[in-house]
Amino acid sequence: MTSPVVQVALQTGFREIVALLAEYDITAVPVVDGDGRPLGIVSEADLLLTLAAQEDQGSHMPPPDLSRTGPGGAVTAADLMSGPVVCTTPGASVVAAARLMNRHGVKRLPVLDEDGRVFAMVSRGDLLRVFLREDRVIRREIVEEVLGRVEGVSPSQVGVEVDQGRVVLSGTVPEPHLVAIVLNLCRSVDGVVSVTDRLSADSFGGLGPEDGAPGGPGGAHDGDARGDDAPAPIL
Numbered sequence: 001m002t003s004p005v006v007q008v009a010l011q012t013g014f015r016e017i018v019a020l021l022a023e024y025d026i027t028a029v030p031v032v033d034g035d036g037r038p039l040g041i042v043s044e045a046d047l048l049l050t051l052a053a054q055e056d057q058g059s060h061m062p063p064p065d066l067s068r069t070g071p072g073g074a075v076t077a078a079d080l081m082s083g084p085v086v087c088t089t090p091g092a093s094v095v096a097a098a099r100l101m102n103r104h105g106v107k108r109l110p111v112l113d114e115d116g117r118v119f120a121m122v123s124r125g126d127l128l129r130v131f132l133r134e135d136r137v138i139r140r141e142i143v144e145e146v147l148g149r150v151e152g153v154s155p156s157q158v159g160v161e162v163d164q165g166r167v168v169l170s171g172t173v174p175e176p177h178l179v180a181i182v183l184n185l186c187r188s189v190d191g192v193v194s195v196t197d198r199l200s201a202d203s204f205g206g207l208g209p210e211d212g213a214p215g216g217p218g219g220a221h222d223g224d225a226r227g228d229d230a231p232a233p234i235l
Contacts, residue, residue: 001090001111003120007032010039014050014075017042027123030110031081036117038110040081050075087112088122094130094190097122133191135162142167146185153178158199165193176201 006020007030020029021044028043088097088109097109101124111120139162147155152174159170167186173179179199186195 001120001122001126003111005030005110005118005121007036007118008042008077009034010076010078012077014047014080017077017080018047021047028108028121029077030085030118030121031077032118036119038085038087038112038118040077040083040085041106041108041110042077042080043082043107046080046082050080085110087118090120093188094127095188098127101127130190131165131193133165135164138162138165138167138189138191141189142186146189147182150178150181150185153182158182165191166196167192167194168196168198170198172200172202174202 006024006026008017008020010031010033012031017029021027028041030038031040031042033039086100086104086106086109088100088111090111090113092100100109101107108121108123110118111122113119139160142160142162143155147153147158147160157171158173159168161168161170167189169182169186173182179197179201182199183195183197186192
């Protein structure tokens with residue numbers, strides 16, 4: 001997210017909004033009330049609607065009925081803004097923010113503090129920058145923060161390879177149900193593109209890998225019917 005955020009009031013005029021977008025090299029601003037709570041969004045697209053509605057002496061085409069002018073011909077943020085505003089919180093995951101944008105067809109989300117005030121903005125570009133994280137940083141987070149916090153899993157028993165955000169996990173975990181937990185936690189790490197599962201479980205109901213337990217020769221864990229010789233799916 002980007003913070004502090006450039007924001008405008010209801011009465012902010014058209015030209016002032018254009019100047020703010022140009023000065024800060026941004027494509028939209030949130031419109032807030034006196035307490036900083038969101039009322040709407042004014043984007044470049046909203047400004048262009050007003051521009052397209054202007055008379056053009058050199059054109060034979062009549063202007064479209066797109067004008068959003070207030071009393072006396074003034075154009076303010078109150079006339080231009082789109083709403084309702086789709087917002088998020090600082091604790092939301094990158095995945096949750098991306099899904100929210102996709103569901104509502106928006107390109108950016110105001111980020112609200114615990115009092116419901118806008119204090120930051122997150123854009124599609126901000127979310128995509130997560131995938132620029134270095135492989136070594138992703139690997140360190142998986143080893144130290146993911147594997148290290150799953151009870152019963154020893155980071156020294158799990159191999160972690162990361163290439164261009166693609167993670168390959170190998171080695172063993174003590175119980176089959178831990179495989180799914182480890183995979184899901186790794187997928188949630190920022191910058192991870194995919195996770196390939198090559199993990200096996202040490203035991204299943206007291207059986208070892210040599211007895212055909214899930215993860216052993218001829219066995220499969222967590223309902224996966226593939227054997228050791230089958231290619232691991234990219235999840």
